[in-house]
Amino acid sequence: MEILPSQIPGLLVIKPKVFGDDRGSFSETYSRQIFTNAGITEDFVQDNQSVSKSNVLRGLHFQAPPFAQAKLVRVTRGAVLDVALDIRKGSPTYGRHEAVILTAENNLQFYIPAGFAHGFVALEDNTVFQYKCSAYYHKESEGCILWNDPALEIKWNVNNPILSPKDLIGSRLQDFNSPFTF
Numbered sequence: 001m002e003i004l005p006s007q008i009p010g011l012l013v014i015k016p017k018v019f020g021d022d023r024g025s026f027s028e029t030y031s032r033q034i035f036t037n038a039g040i041t042e043d044f045v046q047d048n049q050s051v052s053k054s055n056v057l058r059g060l061h062f063q064a065p066p067f068a069q070a071k072l073v074r075v076t077r078g079a080v081l082d083v084a085l086d087i088r089k090g091s092p093t094y095g096r097h098e099a100v101i102l103t104a105e106n107n108l109q110f111y112i113p114a115g116f117a118h119g120f121v122a123l124e125d126n127t128v129f130q131y132k133c134s135a136y137y138h139k140e141s142e143g144c145i146l147w148n149d150p151a152l153e154i155k156w157n158v159n160n161p162i163l164s165p166k167d168l169i170g171s172r173l174q175d176f177n178s179p180f181t182f
Contacts, residue, residue, distance in 0.1 A: 059119015078127025144170035
């Protein structure tokens with residue numbers, strides 16, 4: 001497994017080794033030892049999966065402390081543009097985002113620590129998105145940053161995304177009082 005730093009400290013792209021032959025392929029997608037050596041020490045307690053049509057945009061979501069979640073995300077069918085937005089007050093990268101294309105073919109994973117809002121847009125029909133979380137879902141702690149806030153300058157590269165009602169009413173960054181500190 002190869003652990004690659006991103007432009008924003010703390011965000012990591014994980015590239016598993018894929019071993020293939022005429023039967024198919026095998027890859028190790030999680031190793032506590034390798035992740036711990038790379039500084040990922042969370043105890044992942046919940047796995048989630050979503051299936052989305054093309055142009056479904058989910059996010060930018062987070063859970064506030066003490067229920068904040070780190071996530072390890074990947075795609076097992078289809079493709080997404082995955083986005084992590086730094087929402088840690090005092091961070092030199094506050095308000096900046098990192099975007100990664102995750103596909104079933106490239107096998108990349110994206111590690112997103114607590115203190116980041118997270119979202120993705122499905123680029124293909126029937127995209128299967130899987131993620132590990134370091135804390136259980138807690139509805140009262142969830143928050144949402146407006147996916148199309150012009151201040152964020154996120155290039156989703158999708159026209160007329162399919163959104164949930166909660167994703168239509170997220171907070172703009174300038175109006176947001178972050179519960180996270182750097």
